[in-house]
Amino acid sequence: MSDESGSVVFARKAAPPLAKGDYVVEVAQSTQNIADCKIANAQLKITVSCDGFALSRDEIYSVYPPDNAVGTFHLVIPHAVFKRRTLPWERRITGGKSAAEFKELPWLxxxxxxxxEDAQYKTMSRREAFKKLPGYYCPLPAVCPEGAAEEVTGEDCGVLDIEAQLFHAVCPGKEDLVYMSHAKGVSLDDKVTDSTVIDDWFSCALANRYLEGTSGEAVKQxxxxxxxxxxxxxxxxxPAERAAMTESTVRIPVLYSWPFYVRQEDFDFASVFKGLNADCLITAAAKEAGGNNLLAMGYTLLDxxxxxxxxxxxxxxGPLTPCGIPLQAHIPGCFADALLRYDPATGMFDTAYSAAWQLGRMLALRSKAFAAAMEKWRYTHKREAARLKNERLLSDKIGSDTRAAVQSMLETFLDSQERQEALKNGGRGK
Structure with a gap:
């Protein structure tokens, strides 16, 4: 959701209504005035949880930099947007002595x-992934894998084996984690979203380091x-206690990952745009029509x-042309065909302004905010026109000396009309 100005609304945290755990719902009947009428008690057990070792691609709304993209991302903080607003807080960090602090922090x-860098991704069974190995720091769940639940011992999961000193350098501290996830509400009116997006609130996880690139080959990140x-x-x-750890490798569960490539130059928008080849728009039919001048102006032939x-x-x-073109249409037009222009030199139509009019109309009608504003504008002007018309008719009948009285009568009449219209619309009004 966004506020009335259309800006994004941020929240530091979006805690789930129920914390991870097992719950029991009990229903019992209590009757005092009806004898021999007793319904047996009912009980429902509920488990609230989410997978702590894998994240479905369907849970991801978007990532940036995009998956497998190549670009000048060296000044970008990577981030992932999740469809569930509560995802980063649905589980809790366990272990240690800071339970109260961990309660407020995201678990991912x-x-x-x-x-x-020395960071190796591997896929293995969850039982294998969390075995104690010499030289590895991998905190185990509260129970040993041999006796753990299916979540720990069952299907495969991804893990990342990171050189210990590298992990110490990049792993966020408690004071950093609070800033690395947040919830945000945005308006979906003008956005293309898939059918699985049912809420306008999302959660977002941010990385804690800028990316590095070179001026030569792109570096995979x-x-x-x-x-x-x-x-x-x-x-x-x-930090001193971490540096003193004897393990050489840290193993950490991976829920989701995506690659991209970073370059520092020669791959920005301007350089790519200048290198575009527009010859694909020059068709044989266009050359035969003798429209070489129009082709130079950015035109092409379409059905x-x-x-x-x-x-x-x-x-x-389209709107992007290789040279300046003066306005050649009477704007505004009442409909798309009013902006069609006939070129007698070629005996053909120019649809540029007509297509732009139709595209603008479709984009405007797609916006809920625009449709609501247009309806409000129509209603306001319709009401004003009715007031002026009735005032003129009544003034002709009773004379100009009673103009103030007429004005009061009209206002009362239009207010009653507005109330009746609201009743017809189920009390919603305009």
Whole structure:
């Protein structure tokens, strides 16, 4: 959701209504005045949880930089947007001595590594992933894997094996985690979303480091959404205590990941746009029509179905042109065809302004805010026109000396009309 000005609304945290755990709902009947009427008590057990070792692609609304994209992302903080507003707070960090602090922190984080750093992604069974291995720091769940629930011992999961000193350098501290996830509400009126998006609130996880690129070949970077649920004891350690750890490798669960490539120059929008080849728009039919001058102005030939059903070929150009073109249409037009222009030199139509009019109309009608504003405008002017008309009619009947009385009568009449209209619309009004 956005406020009335259309800006984004941010929230530091969106806690779920029920914390992770097991719940029991009991229903019992109590009767005092009806004898021999007793319904047996009912009980329903509910488990609230989410998978702490995997994240479906369907849970991701968007990522940035985009998956497998190549670009100048060296000044970008990578982030992932989730469809569930509560996802970063649906589980809690356990272990350590800071339970009260961990209650307010997200249990997941976004870490980014480039291809030159010692961070190896692996897929293995959950039982294998959390075995105690020499030289590895991998906090186990509260119960040993051999006796753990299916969530720990069952299907495969992804893990990231990171060189310990590298992990110490990039892992966020408790004071950083609070800033690395947030919830935000945005208006979906002018956005293209899939059918699974049912809410206008999302959650977002941010990385805690800028990306590095070179002026030569693009450097591959990979962003990992990782679980810190069992890293409470590690997060309680001071930097000196972390540096003193004897393990050489840290293993951490990975819920989701995506790669992208970073370059520092020669791959920005301007350089790519200048290198575009527009010759694909120059067709053989266009050259035969003798429209070389129009082609130089950015026009091309497209199929055109006229209003009465006949078909022809007409000229079309978009808003981006290689040279300045003066306005050649009478604007505004009442409908799209009013902006069609006939070129007697080629015997063909120019549909540029007509297509732009139709596109603008479709975009405007798609916006709920625009439709509401237009309806309000129509109603206001319709009411004012009715007031002026009735005032003029009544003034002709009773003379100009009673203009003030007429004005009062009209206001009363129009107010009653407005109330009746509201009743017809189910009390909603305009």
């Amino acid at each position: 984080a976004l870490l980014v590594f480039d291809e030159t 990979t962003a990992y959404v990782v679980s810190l649920e069992y890293f409470g004891e590690y997060l309680d350690k001071t 055109h179905e006229l209003r009465e059903g006949s078909k022809t070929v007409s000229w079309y150009r």
